[in-house]
Amino acid sequence: MDAKATRSNSRNDALLDAAAELFAAQGFKATSMRDIAKAVGMLPGSIYYHFASKDDLLLAIYEAGVDQITATFAAAIAPLDDPWLRLEAGMAALIRAITDASSTTSVIFKVEPSDVPKYEAELIAFRDKFEALFRTLVDELPLHAWVDPHLLRLMLLGAANHAQLWYSPKGRFAADEIGQHFARLVQAPIGR
Amino acid sequence: MDAKATRSNSRNDALLDAAAELFAAQGFKATSMRDIAKAVGMLPGSIYYHFASKDDLLLAIYEAGVDQITATFAAAIAPLDDPWLRLEAGMAALIRAITDASSTTSVIFKVEPSDVPKYEAELIAFRDKFEALFRTLVDELPLHAWVDPHLLRLMLLGAANHAQLWYSPKGRFAADEIGQHFARLVQAPIGR
Amino acid sequence: MDAKATRSNSRNDALLDAAAELFAAQGFKATSMRDIAKAVGMLPGSIYYHFASKDDLLLAIYEAGVDQITATFAAAIAPLDDPWLRLEAGMAALIRAITDASSTTSVIFKVEPSDVPKYEAELIAFRDKFEALFRTLVDELPLHAWVDPHLLRLMLLGAANHAQLWYSPKGRFAADEIGQHFARLVQAPIGR
Amino acid sequence: MDAKATRSNSRNDALLDAAAELFAAQGFKATSMRDIAKAVGMLPGSIYYHFASKDDLLLAIYEAGVDQITATFAAAIAPLDDPWLRLEAGMAALIRAITDASSTTSVIFKVEPSDVPKYEAELIAFRDKFEALFRTLVDELPLHAWVDPHLLRLMLLGAANHAQLWYSPKGRFAADEIGQHFARLVQAPIGR
DNA sequence: AATGAATGAGATTTCATTCAT
DNA sequence: TATGAATGAAATCTCATTCAT
Numbered sequence: 001m002d003a004k005a006t007r008s009n010s011r012n013d014a015l016l017d018a019a020a021e022l023f024a025a026q027g028f029k030a031t032s033m034r035d036i037a038k039a040v041g042m043l044p045g046s047i048y049y050h051f052a053s054k055d056d057l058l059l060a061i062y063e064a065g066v067d068q069i070t071a072t073f074a075a076a077i078a079p080l081d082d083p084w085l086r087l088e089a090g091m092a093a094l095i096r097a098i099t100d101a102s103s104t105t106s107v108i109f110k111v112e113p114s115d116v117p118k119y120e121a122e123l124i125a126f127r128d129k130f131e132a133l134f135r136t137l138v139d140e141l142p143l144h145a146w147v148d149p150h151l152l153r154l155m156l157l158g159a160a161n162h163a164q165l166w167y168s169p170k171g172r173f174a175a176d177e178i179g180q181h182f183a184r185l186v187q188a189p190i191g192r
Numbered sequence: 193m194d195a196k197a198t199r200s201n202s203r204n205d206a207l208l209d210a211a212a213e214l215f216a217a218q219g220f221k222a223t224s225m226r227d228i229a230k231a232v233g234m235l236p237g238s239i240y241y242h243f244a245s246k247d248d249l250l251l252a253i254y255e256a257g258v259d260q261i262t263a264t265f266a267a268a269i270a271p272l273d274d275p276w277l278r279l280e281a282g283m284a285a286l287i288r289a290i291t292d293a294s295s296t297t298s299v300i301f302k303v304e305p306s307d308v309p310k311y312e313a314e315l316i317a318f319r320d321k322f323e324a325l326f327r328t329l330v331d332e333l334p335l336h337a338w339v340d341p342h343l344l345r346l347m348l349l350g351a352a353n354h355a356q357l358w359y360s361p362k363g364r365f366a367a368d369e370i371g372q373h374f375a376r377l378v379q380a381p382i383g384r
Numbered sequence: 385m386d387a388k389a390t391r392s393n394s395r396n397d398a399l400l401d402a403a404a405e406l407f408a409a410q411g412f413k414a415t416s417m418r419d420i421a422k423a424v425g426m427l428p429g430s431i432y433y434h435f436a437s438k439d440d441l442l443l444a445i446y447e448a449g450v451d452q453i454t455a456t457f458a459a460a461i462a463p464l465d466d467p468w469l470r471l472e473a474g475m476a477a478l479i480r481a482i483t484d485a486s487s488t489t490s491v492i493f494k495v496e497p498s499d500v501p502k503y504e505a506e507l508i509a510f511r512d513k514f515e516a517l518f519r520t521l522v523d524e525l526p527l528h529a530w531v532d533p534h535l536l537r538l539m540l541l542g543a544a545n546h547a548q549l550w551y552s553p554k555g556r557f558a559a560d561e562i563g564q565h566f567a568r569l570v571q572a573p574i575g576r
Numbered sequence: 577m578d579a580k581a582t583r584s585n586s587r588n589d590a591l592l593d594a595a596a597e598l599f600a601a602q603g604f605k606a607t608s609m610r611d612i613a614k615a616v617g618m619l620p621g622s623i624y625y626h627f628a629s630k631d632d633l634l635l636a637i638y639e640a641g642v643d644q645i646t647a648t649f650a651a652a653i654a655p656l657d658d659p660w661l662r663l664e665a666g667m668a669a670l671i672r673a674i675t676d677a678s679s680t681t682s683v684i685f686k687v688e689p690s691d692v693p694k695y696e697a698e699l700i701a702f703r704d705k706f707e708a709l710f711r712t713l714v715d716e717l718p719l720h721a722w723v724d725p726h727l728l729r730l731m732l733l734g735a736a737n738h739a740q741l742w743y744s745p746k747g748r749f750a751a752d753e754i755g756q757h758f759a760r761l762v763q764a765p766i767g768r
Numbered sequence: 769a770a771t772g773a774a775t776g777a778g779a780t781t782t783c784a785t786t787c788a789t
Numbered sequence: 790t791a792t793g794a795a796t797g798a799a800a801t802c803t804c805a806t807t808c809a810t
Contacts (some may be wrong), residue, residue, distance in 0.1 A: 011794075029221040030307065033780060046795050048781065084383065112357070115222065142384045151365065151373050152382065158354025159347040165304070166346060173343065181343050189381045190344065191276065192334045203769080225805060237807075238770045246805065395790080413605040414691065417784060429786075430791045438784065468767065496741070499606065526768045535749065535757050536766065542738025543731040549688070550730060557727070565727050573765045574728065575660065576718045587773075608800065622774050624802065 012050050014040050016104065020061045024106040024164075028058060028115045055118050058111065065104035066126045069097050072105075073133055083140040084187055087156075090137050092179035094160045099167040099175045109161045131157075156182060204242050206232045208296065212253045216298040216356075220250060220307045247310050250303065257296035258318045261289050262325055264297075275332040276379055279348075282329050284371035286352045291359040291367045301353045323349070348374060396434050398424050400488065404445045408490040408548075412442060412499045439502045442495065449488035450510045453481050454517055456489075467524040468571055471540075474521050476563035478544045483551040483559045493545045515541075540566060588626050590616050592680065596637045600682040600740075604634060604691045631694050634687065641680035642702045645673050648681075649709055659716040660763055663732075666713050668755035670736045675743040675751045685737045707733075732758060 018039035022031040033054055037044040051057040076093035077086040097105035108130070113123035138153045159182050167175065210231035214223040225246055229236040243249040268285035269278040289297035300322070305315035330345045351374050359367065402423035406415040417438055421428040435441040460477035461470040481489035492514070497507035522537045543566050551559065594615035598607040609630055613620040627633040652669035653662045673681035684706070689699035714729045735758050743751065 027219070027221065027307075029219065032778080034778085042794095043796060044779090045781075045783085045797070049794060052781095054780070115219075141382075143382055144380075144384055147377065147382045148365075148373060151370060152377055154354065154358060155347075155351040155374050155377055158352070159350040161354050162346065162350025173340075178343060181340060182347050185339065185344055185347055186377050186382055188336075190333075190335055190339045190378055192336055224803080226803090234769095235771055236805080237772075240806070241769055411603070411605065411691075413603065416782080418782090426790095427792055428784080429793080432785070433790060499603075525766075527766055528764075528768055531761065531766045532749075532757060535754060536761055538738065538742060539731075539735040539758050539761055542735040544734070545738050546730065546734025557724075562727060565724060566731050569723065569728055569731055570761050570766055572720075574717075574719055574723045574762055576720055609802085610800080618773095619775060620800090621776070621802075621804085625773060628802095630801070 011040070011042075015042075015047060015050055015057070016061055016064060017102065019057050020065070020104040020107050021101055023058065023061065024101065024103075024110045028054075028111045055116050058107075058116055059119050059122060061104050061107050062111075062123050062126045065106075065108045066129050068103065069094070069105040069108065069130050070133060072097055073130070077137065083137075083142065084183070087137055087141065087187070088180045088183040090134065090179075091156060091160065091183045092176040094134075095163050095167075095179035095182070096175040098160055098164050099178075106164060109164060152186065156186065203232070203234075207234075207239060207242055207249070208253055208256060209294065211249050212257070212296040212299050213293055215250065215253065216293065216295075216302045220303045247308050250299075250308055251311050251314060253296050253299050254303075254315050254318045257298075257300045258321050260295065261286070261297040261300070261322050264289060265322070265325055269329065275329075275334065276375070279329055279333065279379070280372045280375040282326065282371075283348060283352065283375045284368040286326075287355050287359075287371035287374070288367040290352055290356050298356060301356060344378065348378070395424070395426075399426075399431060399434055399441070400445055400448060401486065403441050404449070404488040404491050405485055407442065407445065408485065408487075408494045412495045439500050442491075442500055443503050443506060445488050445491050446495075446507050446510045449490075449492045450513050452487065453478070453489040453492070453514050456481060457514070457517055461521065467521075467526065468567070471521055471525065471571070472564045472567040474518065474563075475540060475544065475567045476560040478518075479547050479551075479563035479566070480559040482544055482548050483553075490548060493548060536570065540570070587616070587618075591618075591623060591626055591633070592637055592640060593678065595633050596641070596680040596683050597677055599634065599637065600677065600679075600686045604630075604687045631692050634683075634692055635695050635698060637680050637683050638687075638699050638702045641682075641684045642705050644679065645670070645681040645684070645706050646709060648673055649706070653713065659713075659718065660759070663713055663717065663763070664756045664759040666710065666755075667732060667736065667759045668752040670710075671739050671743075671755035671758070672751040674736055674740050675754075682740060685740060728762065732762070 015036065019031070019036045022035055022039060025031075026035075033044045033047055036057075037047055047057070051060065073090055073093050076089045080086045080089055097103050098109050100106060108127055111123075113120045113127065116123060134157065135153060138149050138156070141149070141152075143149060143152070160179070163175075163178060167178070173181070207228065211223070211228045214227055214231060218227075225236045225239055228249075229239055239249070243252065265282055265285050268281045272278045272281055289295050290301050292298060300319055303315075305312045305319065308315060326349065327345060330341050330348070333341070333344075335341060335344070352371070355367075355370060359370070365373070399420065403415070403420045406419055406423060410419075417428045417431055420441075421431055431441070435444065457474055457477050460473045464470045464473055481487050482493050484490060492511055495507075497504045497511065500507060518541065519537060522533050522540070525533070525536075527533060527536070544563070547559075547562060551562070557565070591612065595607070595612045598611055598615060602611075609620045609623055612633075613623055623633070627636065649666055649669050652665045656662045656665055673679050674685050676682060684703055687699075689696045689703065692699060710733065711729060714725050714732070717725070717728075719725060719728070736755070739751075739754060743754070749757070
């Protein structure tokens with residue numbers, strides 16, 4: 001049963017994965033249906049048996065990506081109680097997802113909803129689902145009065161987002177370490 | 193002399209500005225020569241009297257953008273001695289430039305060199321020119337041993353870059369304040 | 385026997401009817417196999433079990449349509465002797481068939497043989513079968529010498545054909561009345 | 577001045593004419609931009625310099641066609657006073673326009689507004705402009721009480737429309753004669 | 769300096785059709 | 790009988806670019 005369901009969706013998933021990887025690497029506009037088709041060994045027209053349009057393909061990826069990151073993120077912070085440790089674990093999970101080329105999550109942080117006017121509202125809604133999760137993490141922190149939680153959240157999100165552009169698996173730090181380090185940079189005084 | 197040069201280049205500059213605004217708002221691929229032509233009241237073909245190609249147009253914008261941000265950035269930090277105050281001033285200047293829709297600088301932080309294979313190396317070189325300036329600012333900071341200056345720099349840059357996506361002139365904070373706040377979030381302990 | 389043939393052909397007939405309705409409403413080119421498949425609750429590929437091609441489907445509809453209209457037409461005029469009454473009854477039957485959305489006959493008057501080069505000759509032959517019937521009706525009329533029976537026939541046929549475009553079941557006249565009126569318009573002097 | 581205007585529009589007009597001829601001969605859906613491009617010696621993409629879309633091209637043809645038929649029709653009936661003679665002249669002009677392959681007017685009677693959903697309303701409005709003119713012609717006739725002018729008009733229009741399908745310049749009757757004959761068929765008693 | 773007209777490559781999409789199951 | 794998956798050709802349209810004027 002499960003096997004059958006899996007098999008019948010296997011090409012669908014292959015498409016989703018291949019498209020996600022290309023969208024994450026090159027952006028939505030710069031990735032053609034040809035590119036995606038070639039990546040899965042189909043002809044461009046064949047994609048339309050599975051998805052009604054390029055826009056719909058992205059929508060499906062966004063949905064899968066949000067499901068993925070929400071699950072991963074929640075699992076990473078669930079076992080921890082200390083809000084600072086939760087922030088570190090959350091940032092680590094986030095950067096892991098964003099820098100994983102084979103993850104559908106990275107697409108969410110690469111493709112802007114405005115790139116797909118038809119589904120702009122839907123994409124924003126998907127993205128918000130994750131951001132709400134992230135917000136609770138920041139809101140738990142016992143912060144000084146001078147700290148604006150809103151800007152703190154945007155700073156962390158921006159730093160994570162940006163990692164997509166410079167991260168290399170051959171770099172000095174693992175994705176986990178980068179996330180943890182970012183969390184600590186805001187937490188502790190960095191100056192002597 | 194200056195006036196003459198300016199006048200004779202007025203269409204050129206108008207093109208640069210219009211293209212920069214569009215590239216920054218929609219990205220390189222998503223902006224067509226038609227869009228740019230319409231913005232300056234020309235026909236698409238006429239652009240080619242001024243620039244040899246769309247790629248060259250971007251190259252010129254990148255160059256102008258780097259000149260602009262390096263000058264602004266240097267001017268902002270020059271009067272200050274304290275490295276932490278210099279960081280705040282630098283971040284403020286950076287976020288101002290990035291979030292100014294009419295600035296050529298914002299293009300540098302929106303368009304990736306990999307979007308323009310022909311000039312990828314040149315664009316990276318331009319970008320590096322600014323990043324070197326930014327690096328000196330971070331390298332001046334008296335940091336604890338546990339802090340990785342490399343990641344600190346990337347965090348600040350990422351946060352600044354990201355502001356392009358969410359900043360609104362109607363928001364609660366001015367661009368200056370956002371930059372300053374980002375600098376302080378890493379500098380001081382944020383937790384009670 | 386008859387029942388069995390009918391039952392075993394039920395999907396076949398459903399296809400024929402659905403396709404006829406769509407061809408009549410939108411034309412041959414503008415109707416896709418997808419449209420037809422959806423209308424009968426099949427997948428597009430499944431149609432090919434029943435008909436070898438879209439062209440063959442139309443051919444079958446044309447044949448059925450001609451059988452239908454010839455039978456209906458003949459039955460309508462058979463009981464009558466007066467040639468003028470026969471004309472009225474024939475026109476009434478014709479307009480009824482043409483304006484009946486669920487009739488295969490309407491296709492004959494909507495789809496031009498030239499739309500289907502492969503079967504152009506066959507389609508014309510089918511159509512001619514009915515037109516011959518119609519011609520006898522006109523040829524029976526005792527006409528003045530100045531009247532060209534050829535043009536008279538084409539006028540009546542054109543008027544009937546055209547009804548497909550404007551007829552509405554909610555209109556002031558029933559299909560029957562329209563046919564009858566058309567016949568009378570040519571028969572009697574209309575001017576005071 | 578005139579020459580220049582003419583020259584600058586010559587390709588535009590060539591496109592309009594070529595497209596009109598193809599649309600009239602094969603229908604809107606069945607005519608591809610390739611077909612049109614080939615007919616005027618352009619590449620398909622080049623058409624889009626002149627018209628924004630295939631739909632817009634049809635819209636322009638419809639407009640030109642209505643202008644043409646309105647002018648021709650009005651000129652044909654203007655010199656005449658007797659309503660029956662006016663009807664004959666009007667029908668003659670109409671059939672001439674409909675059966676002239678090189679006339680943009682024929683498109684109006686071949687392509688249904690519903691074929692172009694985007695401009696359906698506009699096309700109907702254009703068509704109505706002519707039909708209003710035709711209606712006045714019928715409304716002038718001194719008719720017996722039993723005659724429905726509405727159906728009379730539709731009969732004449734249908735007959736004219738249909739001529740497009742069977743008319744041949746090599747036929748026994750000229751277009752003018754056909755129109756005249758149609759008018760007379762309704763006017764006088766045809767039976768002995 | 770700029771325009772008008774076109775090119776040619778490539779983009780997304782549609783669609784009749786095929787075929788193993 | 791019908792489905793699921795795909796093909797391949799063609800359709801509409803976009804776009805960077807060219808070039809005579």
